[in-house]
Amino acid sequence: MKRLAPALALVLCAAIPALADKVATPIPIGIAVGQTSNVALFGQEQVNGAKIAEERLNAAGGVNGTKITLVFQDTAGDEAGAVNAFQNLINRDKVVAIIGPTLSQQAFAANPIAERAKTPVVGPSNTAKGVPEIGEFIGRISAPMTQVAPYSVKQAMKLNPDIKRVAVLYAQNDAFSSSETVTFQDAVKNLGLETVTVQKFQTTDNDFTTQVTAVLGAKADLVIISGLAADSGNLVKQLRQLGYKGLIVGGNGLNSPNMFPVCGALCSDILVAQAYSPATVDKNPVNKDFATAFEAAYKKGPAQFSAQAYTAVQVVTEALAKIEKETGKKIADFELAELREMLNKSLRTGSYMTPIGEISIQPSGEVEQKDFYVSKIVMNPDGKTGSFVLVS
Ligand code: LEU
Known part of the structure; x- marks a missing residue:
């Protein structure tokens, strides 16, 4: 005992x-x-x-x-x-x-x-x-982006029905960006567009000259970006500074007003699919x-x-x-x-x-959501602040 x-x-x-x-x-x-x-x-x-x-x-x-x-x-x-x-x-x-x-x-x-x-x-x-x-x-x-992303590409085609040549860029060291780009590339194919170049970058990059040169060389009329906020913001900025004039579709990482100070006035007109809209407050x-x-x-x-x-x-x-x-x-x-x-x-x-x-x-853990939106970034004259304005 x-x-x-x-x-x-x-x-x-x-x-x-x-x-x-x-x-x-x-x-x-x-x-x-x-x-x-x-x-x-x-x-x-x-x-x-x-x-x-x-x-x-x-x-x-x-x-x-x-x-x-x-x-x-x-x-x-x-x-x-x-x-x-x-x-x-x-x-x-x-x-x-x-x-x-x-x-x-x-x-x-x-x-x-x-x-x-x-x-x-x-x-x-x-x-x-x-x-x-x-x-x-x-x-x-x-x-998941598989549900949300295609809306923004469709919206880009509505805004410019002449789009044919698409450049796709993504952060290869980030799991969501490399997953999202697959969805975007599938959407491009399913919508009958042509992917003319696929460019990779790192979320830690801040010089995108190589990628931008490739986009311009491929004569893309739509650019689709999957990355995080700081890298994507700088990429957009350099695309515009080096002369890219076409539409830009941003993935989930560009869905934040905290990106505005990064690309400033040059953030304007980026199209982003969203899972939330402040515009639903009335209903x-x-x-x-x-x-x-x-x-x-x-x-x-x-x-x-x-x-x-x-x-x-x-x-x-x-x-x-x-x-x-x-x-x-x-x-x-x-x-x-x-x-x-x-x-x-x-x-x-x-x-x-x-x-x-x-x-x-769902029992699998996946969310079931009904409503998605596409917004366009509109920057204010101060070039620092802006907003996502609903386009569909
Ligand atoms: N959707 C991203 C991810 O799954 C995160 C978001 C905050 C950009 O990694």
């Missing part, structure tokens, strides 16, 4: 922390986005949107009277940063779910950690093919509430990455409320591990009315 005691104590000690892992209140939801590095051009917008969600949802009662609290962990711009943020949120901050990371490139590295820890992930901006397939606990509310009261609160807080209208971050927080909060309704038990009375599993299932049931319209998350 005496000899068994230490073993027993060991077993008990190991068991106690697990038992103690109840869900904390306010209910912690992890936000793992790029708050520093070049990716902060997107991450800042995500933080802004998520903070509005926290404030609005808590003002409306949170999860049936229990508040949520967002726990921010900066992923910076690379895979290691995302892995680190995920580990902290899962093990130290004991969040119920993680919203993030910003880039698909980071998702492929960090999401497997959440998958192993059976912690639900809701991607607020990952658009590459294959992200939900990372695992059972991986979902997203950002529609979508959730968007109206979000956009009004956003504008009051930041003195500017929300863009897509903010709206998607809000949506992700909203979806997690509503899925938590559904669990309470179904079980009659408060979230804080659940053990964390059990709650995380239930939350993952709850996220995938029913639909959500959000600022990006009505959406649902």
Whole structure:
């Protein structure tokens, strides 16, 4: 008996922390986005949107009277940063779910950690093919580019029916950009256009002379770019400075007003397909509430990455409320591990009315979204500020 005691104590000690892992209140939801590095051009917008969600949802009662609290962990711009943020949120901050990371490139590295820890992930901006397939606990509310991208090419053809020759450029060191370019190249083919050159670059590049020379040499009348904000902004700038006059279609990485200071006045007229439009406020009261609160807080209208971050927080909060309704038990009375599993299932049931319209998350983790838009960048005379103006 005496000899068994230490073993027993060991077993008990190991068991106690697990038992103690109840869900904390306010209910912690992890936000793992790029708050520093070049990716902060997107991450800042995500933080802004998520903070509005926290404030609005808590003002409306949170999860049936229990508040949520967002726990921010900066992923910076690379895979290691995302892995680190995920580990902290899962093990130290004991969040119920993680919203993030910003880039698909980071998702492929960090999401497997959440998958192993059976912690639900809701991607607020990952658009590459294959992200939900990372695992059972991986979902997203950002529609994949396979669904969104073709709209912008069709719109370019409407604006200039004479388009025939297309130059495609993409960041080859970025997972979403190399996934998105495949979608664009397929769309070009399916629409009967000809790809006259495919040019690669790196997200860290800032001199695009080689690529621009190739585009001009190939006599392209449409340019399609898949990259992140700083690189793509500089690429657009150099295309225009070296004399390219045709239409430009930008992918998801050009869908941010934070790119405006990079290409300045030369950002004008880029066409971008979007999964959010502030223009729906009249028929979508959730968007109206979000956009009004956003504008009051930041003195500017929300863009897509903010709206998607809000949506992700909203979806997690509503899925938590559904669990309470179904079980009659408060979230804080659940053990964390059990709650995380239930939350993952709850996220995938029913639909959500959000600022990006009505959406649902399929059992696979893929989002189902109805409405997409194409906008054109219009820069103001100051050459620094501008807006996305709806064209379809
Ligand atoms: N859609 C991109 C991706 O999946 C991220 C976005 C913030 C440009 O990596």
